[in-house]
Amino acid sequence: MKNKNCLSEQDLILHYYGELPANDERVYHLADCPLCEERVSALTHDLAKLPELSHESDFAAGTRMAARVNERLNKRRRNWIPALGASAITAFALMITVFIWSPQDQRVQTTQSAPPALAIISLNEDMPEIDFLEDLELLKELELLSQIEGV
Amino acid sequence: MGQEIRVPAITAAIIDSLPVNDYPQKMAESHEQALLERIRNGDDYGFELLVKEHTGKVIGLAWRLVGNREEAEDLAQEAFLRLHRSLPDFRGDSRISTWLYRTTTRLAIDHLRRERIKRKLFFFRQDNDAPDPVDLARDPGNDPGREFQSQEAMRTLRKSLRKLSSRQQVIFTLRHYEGLPLKEIAAHLGLQTGTVKAHLHRAVTQLRLDLAAYRESSREESL
Numbered sequence: 001m002k003n004k005n006c007l008s009e010q011d012l013i014l015h016y017y018g019e020l021p022a023n024d025e026r027v028y029h030l031a032d033c034p035l036c037e038e039r040v041s042a043l044t045h046d047l048a049k050l051p052e053l054s055h056e057s058d059f060a061a062g063t064r065m066a067a068r069v070n071e072r073l074n075k076r077r078r079n080w081i082p083a084l085g086a087s088a089i090t091a092f093a094l095m096i097t098v099f100i101w102s103p104q105d106q107r108v109q110t111t112q113s114a115p116p117a118l119a120i121i122s123l124n125e126d127m128p129e130i131d132f133l134e135d136l137e138l139l140k141e142l143e144l145l146s147q148i149e150g151v
Numbered sequence: 152m153g154q155e156i157r158v159p160a161i162t163a164a165i166i167d168s169l170p171v172n173d174y175p176q177k178m179a180e181s182h183e184q185a186l187l188e189r190i191r192n193g194d195d196y197g198f199e200l201l202v203k204e205h206t207g208k209v210i211g212l213a214w215r216l217v218g219n220r221e222e223a224e225d226l227a228q229e230a231f232l233r234l235h236r237s238l239p240d241f242r243g244d245s246r247i248s249t250w251l252y253r254t255t256t257r258l259a260i261d262h263l264r265r266e267r268i269k270r271k272l273f274f275f276r277q278d279n280d281a282p283d284p285v286d287l288a289r290d291p292g293n294d295p296g297r298e299f300q301s302q303e304a305m306r307t308l309r310k311s312l313r314k315l316s317s318r319q320q321v322i323f324t325l326r327h328y329e330g331l332p333l334k335e336i337a338a339h340l341g342l343q344t345g346t347v348k349a350h351l352h353r354a355v356t357q358l359r360l361d362l363a364a365y366r367e368s369s370r371e372e373s374l
């Protein structure tokens with residue numbers, strides 16, 4: 001019969017994975033309790049039935065991956081130049097507009113502020129394009145779903 | 152008369168202080184440092200070498216975590232791209248393999264989370280008899296080792312893993328299949344060890360229930 005020292009299911013699992021210290025009192029209990037011993041062997045039996053997930057990488061996988069990564073890096077570098085151009089034009093137009101419309105005493109301060117082009121470029125660089133858009137789309141859908149479900 | 156070979160005292164001290172098993176690790180570390188130096192000096196081939204060296208392990212880990220070869224390769228690619236972005240800040244306080252392991256694991260959790268949301272939305276829109284989109288995306292035909300494993304057992308395992316939260320699934324895979332200690336898993340995922348233990352417990356309990364149900368249904372079919 002189970003007694004108060006019998007291990008919880010979580011502790012049995014920790015024992016199975018060798019996550020209990022050897023001098024732990026729960027380990028001593030296991031050595032003396034036929035019931036817990038039986039529970040451990042049932043757990044061992046179940047987990048031993050799980051299929052293996054052995055992965056064999058083919059010889060050319062590294063070369064293919066290096067080519068894929070390289071292609072993405074080159075694409076990113078290529079996208080930088082138009083982004084830089086567009087950002088610089090936008091920034092220049094913005095500065096001109098601000099300069100024309102701002103009052104005289106604020107002109108010096110405006111023209112001395114950090115170039116906005118840099119901020120725009122770093123945003124573009126940090127943005128994981130597809131994942132970001134996919135997440136946005138999913139978020140919209142999830143919001144819709146939770147509204148309908150009343151979650 | 153043979154001359155006695157004298158080892159300089161300093162060299163002898165260094166050799167004595169290194170456990171024999173540390174040699175491969177020390178060599179790997181210095182090789183890694185040399186590669187990083189090449190990359191920092193603008194040698195693109197250095198990064199290519201780095202990718203080639205780590206691809207097998209990264210794809211293997213990603214495949215065990217997400218169960219699909221194509222998705223595993225996409226995750227690996229993303230991990231390498233992030234590594235490339237992080238290289239200028241790489242101080243050498245952690246090994247590249249550790250960094251990649253951690254990043255791939257986190258990317259896999261995000262991926263599995265998105266996959267669960269997609270499935271939830273799909274079943275909300277369709278009737279429940281429609282095939283699971285994730286089942287359609289799986290590639291059991293590409294599972295290495297299929298000759299030796301029962302496809303059905305693999306399918307049951309994958310199906311059961313999908314019932315877990317993405318975090319539970321990853322924690323179970325890292326502990327059971329990767330043999331990673333819970334403390335390290337906690338460090339990789341930025342969680343408390345107690346939380347990791349609780350997730351592992353729930354994962355194992357769910358898997359055992361599903362496997363028992365699967366065995367029961369197989370027994371009934373065979374009668």
Ligand SMILES: [Zn+2]
Pocket residue numbers: 002003005006007029033034035036037
């Ligand atoms: Zn007991």
